[in-house]
Amino acid sequence: MTLVRNHRPPLSGNKWLIVFLALIVGACSPKLRPAPQPSVKTKTEKPPVTPDEKPPIKSEVSNARVSVISMILPLGLDHATFKQTYTADDLKKANMSVEYYQGFKLALDSLTSIGANYKLQIFDSKDDVAQAHSLANNPQIKDGDLIVGPIFPEDVKAFTSVLSAARKPIVSPLSPASPATFKNQNLVTMTPPLEYHAKGAATYIANRVKPKKVFILNSGFSDEKLYTAPFKYTIDSLSKRKIQVVNTTIVRGNLTPLIPQLNNKEQNIFIVPSTKQAFLLVILHSLDTLSRKYPITVFGHPNWEKFSFLKAAQLQRLKTHITSTDKVNYKLGQTNMFLRSYRQAYHTEPTDFAIKGFDQGMYFGELLAKDEDGFKNPEKKDYTGIHNSFHFIKKPGQGWINTHVDILRYENFDLKKVE
Numbered sequence: 001m002t003l004v005r006n007h008r009p010p011l012s013g014n015k016w017l018i019v020f021l022a023l024i025v026g027a028c029s030p031k032l033r034p035a036p037q038p039s040v041k042t043k044t045e046k047p048p049v050t051p052d053e054k055p056p057i058k059s060e061v062s063n064a065r066v067s068v069i070s071m072i073l074p075l076g077l078d079h080a081t082f083k084q085t086y087t088a089d090d091l092k093k094a095n096m097s098v099e100y101y102q103g104f105k106l107a108l109d110s111l112t113s114i115g116a117n118y119k120l121q122i123f124d125s126k127d128d129v130a131q132a133h134s135l136a137n138n139p140q141i142k143d144g145d146l147i148v149g150p151i152f153p154e155d156v157k158a159f160t161s162v163l164s165a166a167r168k169p170i171v172s173p174l175s176p177a178s179p180a181t182f183k184n185q186n187l188v189t190m191t192p193p194l195e196y197h198a199k200g201a202a203t204y205i206a207n208r209v210k211p212k213k214v215f216i217l218n219s220g221f222s223d224e225k226l227y228t229a230p231f232k233y234t235i236d237s238l239s240k241r242k243i244q245v246v247n248t249t250i251v252r253g254n255l256t257p258l259i260p261q262l263n264n265k266e267q268n269i270f271i272v273p274s275t276k277q278a279f280l281l282v283i284l285h286s287l288d289t290l291s292r293k294y295p296i297t298v299f300g301h302p303n304w305e306k307f308s309f310l311k312a313a314q315l316q317r318l319k320t321h322i323t324s325t326d327k328v329n330y331k332l333g334q335t336n337m338f339l340r341s342y343r344q345a346y347h348t349e350p351t352d353f354a355i356k357g358f359d360q361g362m363y364f365g366e367l368l369a370k371d372e373d374g375f376k377n378p379e380k381k382d383y384t385g386i387h388n389s390f391h392f393i394k395k396p397g398q399g400w401i402n403t404h405v406d407i408l409r410y411e412n413f414d415l416k417k418v419e
Contacts, residue, residue: 067368068119070141071104072149072159073097074127093127096353097151100173102346103354104148107361109345116369125150129158136162146171146364146375153177160184169376169400173360174353179398187399188378190360190390195230197302197323198273200405202234204321205269205299206243215258216247216271219279227273227301253282255290267295267319275303280310288314297321302405305415315410323405325388327417328355335386352387359385 074093079086086094101122108118121140125132132155135141142163148171150156156172160182163170169188172179176191192200205214214235218224232245246261262268270287274280287296297319304310304322329335338358342350350358363383367375378400383390391404408415 066117066119067146067365068121068144069108069146069148069364069368070121070123070144071101072123072125072132072135072141072147072151072155073101074151074155075122075124076126077124078126090127093151099351099353100357103342103350103357103359104361105357106342106345106354107358108365110341110362111365111369114369116365118365118368123149125155125159127152127155129154132156133158133162135159142167144168145368148173148360148364151175153181156187157182160187169378171360171364174356179395179401183397185397185399188392189399189401190356192325192402192405194226194302196401196403197405198227198229198231199234199403200323200407201271201299201321202231203238204407206235206238209267209269209297211243211267211269212263213244213246213261214269214271215261216245216273217255217283218247218249219274219276219283220249220251221274221276224273228271231271231273250279250283250286253286255286259290262290262294264294267297269297269299271299273301275301275307277307277309280304280307284310284314284318287318291318305408312410312413316413320410321418322408322415324408324415325405326352327406327408327415328352328387329417332386338386355387359383359387359390363390 075097076086076090076094078084079090079094105120108116108120112118121144123135123138123141125135132150135150136159141147146168147163150159150172151174153175156175156177160170161184163186164184167186170184170186171188171190172182173190175189176193177189178193178195179187179189205211216228216231218228228247232247235243235245246258248258272280272283274283284298287298290296298315298321300320300322302323302325304315304320305324305326338355339350342348342354342358362385363381364375367378367381378390378392379394381390381392388402388406389404390402392400392402394400407418409418410416
């Protein structure tokens with residue numbers, strides 16, 4: 001694999017040099033033959049025999065063709081020039097970029113072991129809207145086979161506004177921003193937006209739980225409609241309105257008006273779309289108190305996984321479920337193989353960004369290697385990775401959207417995957 005970086009200013013001798021050495025060392029790393037090779041599969045393929053084993057990648061590649069991938073990351077190399085320093089925020093973005101790059105490149109190195117060939121070009125967006133807009137006019141980027149990045153929504157918007165005509169896919173690798181924000185038919189949104197978390201929860205409830213009634217407990221903030229609207233639409237559609245949705249705003253945690261509607265023999269399903277700490281502490285306490293008399297199951301916002309102020313014991317008593325795209329199963333054999341390969345290549349532990357980079361590198365790298373045009377139709381290819389799975393739909397004017405989310409439940413003071 002050949003790696004090419006865009007021109008950058010000379011580096012100073014400050015301590016952040018390690019950030020950029022990681023890029024150089026990665027570029028010079030030998031071709032690896034790591035064992036983890038999750039397969040890209042069509043929807044007609046049979047599932048693997050066991051969850052720990054993945055079928056090997058078939059050698060259906062052309063040694064003659066070189067796939068050109070342009071990666072646009074907020075490295076902020078201008079901060080490394082003489083008398084310049086990184087702020088904590090800038091350094092965080094640069095480290096995230098390096099971690100994602102290293103995972104992506106490890107995937108490409110895996111595929112070169114079966115004869116694939118890539119030219120990976122790295123460009124610095126500087127997390128600057130003007131720079132992102134300028135890069136969209138760069139012929140080196142436009143003429144390649146695949147564009148990965150920019151990372152942040154404002155940069156994506158500026159970049160895709162230039163490349164609006166029908167062309168090859170532009171991958172938005174990390175942002176969960178709704179593709180309706182960008183209105184670009186070429187965009188590939190890898191991280192499912194919030195509405196697909198809501199739809200995933202509604203689908204699980206309608207198909208698996210099958211309650212007669214669902215209660216949505218709102219705090220009164222308008223942003224909760226981004227979750228509640230697609231949730232209600234999906235559950236109404238799937239149940240043909242046989243599941244009653246009670247949408248109510250709760251004040252000071254008072255659930256008394258709902259008690260006459262509760263069932264003391266069947267699970268009462270509560271949806272809590274809020275992310276506000278004050279509201280959550282009060283409402284979860286009220287639900288916990290109510291659960292002493294009524295069976296209760298709670299479905300929460302996907303961001304709850306990040307909130308240290310929530311009490312695991314309480315969430316467990318409430319049979320709390322959340323949706324997620326970030327659950328790594330460290331017990332799987334393929335995960336451990338990836339960890340060993342990553343440590344061998346970079347002498348450090350992989351972060352979530354590195355794992356995401358690896359999954360995405362494997363997915364697009366194999367599609368590019370196997371079929372010169374197949375990667376232009378992600379909706380025809382499903383993928384089961386280490387970090388998340390990919391199941392794309394294509395929406396007019398919005399491009400391709402990964403809609404796969406996992407359903408997790410609090411058990412034994414941990415989040416366990418139930419679907």
